Amino acid sequence: MRAESLLVPIGKTLAVAAILVWSLFPIVFIVASSVKPGQDIFAVPPQWVFEPTLQHYATLWAQWGVFFRGLWNSLLITIGATVLAVVASTCAGYAFSRHAARWLDLSVVALIAVRLIPPIVVTLPLFPIVNRLGLADTHLVLIVLYATFFVSLGTVLMRTFIDQIPRDLDEAAAIDGASRLTILWRVIVPLAAPGILAVAVFVIVFAWNEFLFAFIFTGTNAKTAPLVISEMIGSIDGVDWGVLFAASTVQLAPVLAFVILMNRYLVAGLTAGATKG
């Protein structure tokens, strides 16, 4: 017993250390490279000590104004896609969780089967259609596409989370005369918050970094940040790695900020759920 009480904390600390090294080592390198002088980024041997410089960020600002416009587009598209995907998945997940019918069971499987189709081939027929509809190079088209490719996962995930919420809660509310939407909004959503946030994280990260759809369906107006980054690696004039790492650090920051925020809400939502339950 005593040995265990000593071993467990040590084991935990080691595990935490391993996780940190595994996850952060490459990222620390990316961020560090964004403030390294250009010649030192891929220096032989690797430079551990260097004089930090903001040169690459200055170049990014001066020469790649289009990147910041891209960030703005990415932000709008990400928010739009996340809201759309979360709302649609929560509604559908609720329906799947609380209703039983044979055709419903089958449609869960259908939902997943549909998701097996590689997005890349769907672009072939969609390109002319989107152009015909006059939606090319708009934010809307990417919002719809990104949301669609996550509603399958979102729905299935929301169903598992809503399944865990005791049915008596919404039945009690129904007896009190609450409408279906009220139940969903007042009872289900607060209790399923961890699931909703998990779905949101996926859509956000996907929409924020997606490249293929963005390059096919946008031009100048709705051009997203990953497209601009891909131009930085352009094969004709060579890569300016410092600027590239600066851009990716800038791109990384908002998502990390969201994760930090999410964690706070997760824990808060949980305590709220506990008192209600």
Place this chain on the structure above:
Amino acid sequence: MTRPMQMNRRGFLASATGTLALLAAAPALAAGKVLNILSHRVHQAVLGEGEGDLMAGWKTANDADLAFTTFDSNPLMDRLFREASLPETEFSLGYMVDNRPTSDIARLFEPLDGWQEKDPIADFADLAPGLIKGMTIDGKLIGIPVRTATQALFYNEDLLEQAGFTAPPATLEELVAQAQKISADKIATGMVLASDLAVFPVMFARAFGGDFLTQDFRLLPDPAAMEQALTVLAGMFADGSLPRSYATTKNDDQVTWMQQGRAAFTVLPFARAAQLNNPEQSKFPGRIKAVGFPVTGGLVGKTPMAAVVEAWAMVIPANARDKDLAWSYIRQVSSPETTLGMALNGNGAARVSTFSDPRLIEKNPLAAIEAEALANARGAFPPFPEAARAQALLLEEVQLAVMGRKTPAEAVAAISERVAPLLP
């Protein structure tokens, strides 16, 4: 530099407010007409900005503005062909690489012979005839060449001196010997080459007087030359004068390896000299020089080296809205003065005379060497529907031979057997 920046910021703010409604209209432009162009960023950059805008006069004269939509090379080609396949496209001008126009692709674009007759480009005959020929598909001219990238042999003078070499190699054998000595002396890796481009095996084969695929579609016109090329490359890999990571080396790695002094030689387009010697990125600014790629000793003075050149041309989609404005743009951009202006901004010229212009020679010491290499240069292989597939097969066999998993003879036999069915 400052004016376009402000433009960007203003555009950014305008769109920031505009897009709040999610469906922003295109930013309003001052000019009456707008020419929408699909290009690589480079093509836009060499036209200059602000004070140095080479198109300023044209814009005023035509009361038109240019709206560039830029992508990296491969996405750019994909997008251009998709746009040209629509019933109508708002992109009236595009930039195309010369290894892409097959008969099917060429049909998507406007034949330009009629336009040239009606409203000719100044001194048309000065545009490199080989490039014009490359853009003439099924007897129709579909693109006007605007940019060339000719491959050169780059060397790091410092590393060569450390190994006791005072001059760059004049023959392929000298190149191999120098690379080997530099590796053996542990000064650096002899040479770094990307393994995902056909350019390099083709260059080595041509140094022995052979080729992969000629412009008239003869596959391996001299199989022995290709075998010699692969033998040399395999030998360099075996003795460490090509890096052990050869099979996953990419074009960008070549640049960083040279900038860091990890390799003494590489093959890259002449235009990369600026980046290789950029003091902010390179450990050897001003010390990385270029010469034409050398041929084998037996061919010196007999057969000139046919370096690989890649060219870009301006094309007008057949379904474009404003072909008049597009042709007017083409005329302006390919005029001798704009060609020179772009060359001074680092663009590989498509006009022969530009290279001998004193203003360019003063700015770019490599101009004369590049002109010489360009004179005998040709594409890595001609365009045909299965060209990309053929390149993939070539590269697979070359990698197997270089890493010693196949003998060069086996690889050459496999290339000829596997590529032949793909030819038109």
Place this chain on the structure above:
Amino acid sequence: MRKTTFLGVIPLLAPVQLLLLCVVILPALYVVWLSFHLSSFGQAPEFVGWQNYLRVLSDPAFRSAMWNTVIIVVVAVHLEMLVALGMALLCNSGVKFRRFLLVAVLAPYAVSEVVAVAMWRFLFDLDIGPVTLALQALGLPVLEWSYEPSHAMIMIILLTIWMHLPFTFVILYAARLAMPADLYEAARIDGATRLQCFWRVTLPLMGPAIIVALLFRYIFAFRMFSEVWLLTGGGPARSTEVVAVYLYQEAFSYNAFGTASATALLMVIASLVLASGYIWLLRRQVKNAR
């Protein structure tokens, strides 16, 4: 349980179904049609029957790509699941700096693929990569990923786990968070050990989330592209090519839309077969939940 009426459920399902119908299902029908045609830019589609399928299936490159994909998917997804489960439980077991730890674990997910791969290439560079140097200093074998095909596969598996571990982790962590704490208290009072708690309480309750995570990771991993394309380019000598790279080449490099469509449908079938076990488990769960 509320009685299910078709009309009562439809409004809730409509948004999802409508999105999928317009964006995936209808275009997918076109893809099926296209897979029986010869098609490229500037070419009117020409009906060729099963020829595209025959061509793809008889291509040794496709078969080896399929084989590589299956190996990578099966190894990477399960390995990833074990690690993610351990991490999710660890994060919930009252470690210090939990918030920071969570951010650290999720960070790789937010890095753009291009940059992540560029960094990994440098870290594992055969001559000068810091990781390679560290391994050498410790006397451990290094990963010759640009020369040995098997090492390249290991490298791809490591990279894909690094990039996607956060995905599995988020699902499991959220599922663990949503578990009622009183169950554990009850189990403890009954005198259950840590291990018993895990087997009797944690695992059954997290089961549904585990299956969802596994299933979707199967789907995503099956179309893994950037890890391979940017890291090895399918090399050395096409030995690490995966199906998505094959598909990308057909569609974007060779512009052969017919064979690309056929490849895509073959991919759907293969991933369906590979994931069928988990789909079956998921369906059984949907039924048992009632």
